[in-house]
Amino acid sequence: MGQAISFDTSRAKRANMKPVPAKPNLRNQQRADVSTEITLEKPDGCQLTCKVSNISRTGAMIQCDGEIAKSLIPGMLPPAPKNPVHVTARFSVPVLPYQPVTVVAESNLVHIRRIARNNFQIGLQFSSFEGNGFEYIDRYIAKLLADATSN
Incomplete structure (x- = not known):
């Protein structure tokens, strides 16, 4: 490798950097880590x-293998x-x-990301609930977040 000829910076020009846009948070709600099963029913x-x-x-992050991901999202391309x-989610x-x-x-299903060779994350956005589903989720998440801050 070559060596610097001069370290004089008096004639150096200012370089403007483009800001790197942060990935948008697709859910504007606090997320709580869980490990539970969910059944997704396709329209067919x-x-x-x-x-x-x-x-x-407002949603959940689902983990699945490649076979399930292919079945849920045709072509494994991010949904437009x-x-x-x-889908109908039951949990x-x-x-x-x-x-x-x-x-x-x-x-x-609004997002797909490959995280390992045969491991995918799929973003699920809730659009409507049967019965008191939203109230149950609201209480459950409030409890999970309260437990997380008390530890």
């Missing part, structure tokens, strides 16, 4: 079981913003100790 009736890695009041993939949350309830939510 096909049901697939995945794991939830975190959840918020105005053309999400629709349990503990409202009271020893009394889990099943939440059913119409949802959209």
Whole structure:
């Protein structure tokens, strides 16, 4: 490698750097880490079981293998913003100790990311809930976040 001829910086010009845009947070709610199963039902009736890695009041991050990802998102291409993939999500949350309830939510798959060779994360955005589903999720997440700050 060559050596610097001069360290004189008196004639150096100012360089403007372009700011690196931060990735937008697709969910404006606090996320709580969880590890639970979720069943996703496609419009054709096909049901697939995945794991939830975190959840918020507006959505969840799903982890699955490549086969399930291919089945959920055709071509494994990120869904277009105005053309999400629709599914029905079913999962349990503990409202009271020893009394889990099943939440059913119409949802959209809005994001896909490969995190390992055969491991994918899929962003799920809730669009509507059956019954008291939103209230159950709201209580569950409030409890998870309260427990996390008290530890």
